[in-house]
Amino acid sequence: MISLPPNEVERRFALLGIPNRFTEDEKQRLTTSFVPPEQGRSDPFSSIIGFATPVDRSVLNILNLRQICGTDPSQQPSFFDHPWYREELFAREDCAPGWHLLLMDVLPESILQPINYARSLQSRGLELPSAVEVALMLFLHYAGTGEQLLQKKHTWCKDQASMNRFVTVGAFGRNGLFVSGHPGEFMSRGLGICAKITN
Numbered sequence: 001m002i003s004l005p006p007n008e009v010e011r012r013f014a015l016l017g018i019p020n021r022f023t024e025d026e027k028q029r030l031t032t033s034f035v036p037p038e039q040g041r042s043d044p045f046s047s048i049i050g051f052a053t054p055v056d057r058s059v060l061n062i063l064n065l066r067q068i069c070g071t072d073p074s075q076q077p078s079f080f081d082h083p084w085y086r087e088e089l090f091a092r093e094d095c096a097p098g099w100h101l102l103l104m105d106v107l108p109e110s111i112l113q114p115i116n117y118a119r120s121l122q123s124r125g126l127e128l129p130s131a132v133e134v135a136l137m138l139f140l141h142y143a144g145t146g147e148q149l150l151q152k153k154h155t156w157c158k159d160q161a162s163m164n165r166f167v168t169v170g171a172f173g174r175n176g177l178f179v180s181g182h183p184g185e186f187m188s189r190g191l192g193i194c195a196k197i198t199n
Contacts, residue, residue: 002104004051004140006030012143016077017068022054026097034099047104048197051140053095060095062132062179069139071176076148077139078176085179090159090167095132102129102137106153106192115156115166115184118193126195128158131179134169134194138177148172154180155194170194 004012006022013020022030030052053060059068062085071081085091110117118128129137134157138149154170161167165181168191172178182191 002047002049002141003034004049004144005034006052006054008144009052009140012140015143016139018059018065020054020056020059022052022056026054030099048101049104049137049141050099050101051137052099053097053136055097057094057097060132060136061093062091062135065132065135065139073175076174076176077142077172080171080176080178082179084181085161085167088161088181090131090161091179093130093132093159095130095136100129100133100137101197102133103195103197104137104141104149106150106155106194108192110156110192110195111153112187112189113192114187118156118195121193121195125198126193127198128156129194129196131157131159131167131169133196135177135179138169138172142172150194152190153194154178154188154191156191 006027010021066079070078072078134155141149150170151173154168157167157169159167161181166184168180168182170178
């Protein structure tokens, strides 16, 4: 498991040009309150990344991250220049503060499944992540390692867009990060669930 405590998140935020910072009280609380996933879980998880985000979260949404990181594929990390979500409410929703534990790849059994497949994961302490959580995971990891996760895969997200579409995030390659929307029954070989661990 990769764990990014507040000080490391701040260092990577600075590399990305993200201005948000933690208070000293937050740093202390988040550092001492972090609980890693249960050891010995029966799930054959891929790698897990845990990262903290501050209460000061006004910049931590898809539209602001897009503005900061840009859409120039020669300057990674960046977003692919899809204009469709500029007026969507989900793109303005700030990331919740606290710890976020996400799988770094989609669950193999979730590939070629519609979004409702996520309901079957609840009994395993898993749920859909938000689009901004996935974007932050990918960009924070890139800032620290230069590695682009989810290069050929997308994950379903819990965010809903207009026209009864659900948001997917991924394909983080040379053209930047894709944020897309699909009907809930949509299925693809490159689409699965990069689940968030809830307990």
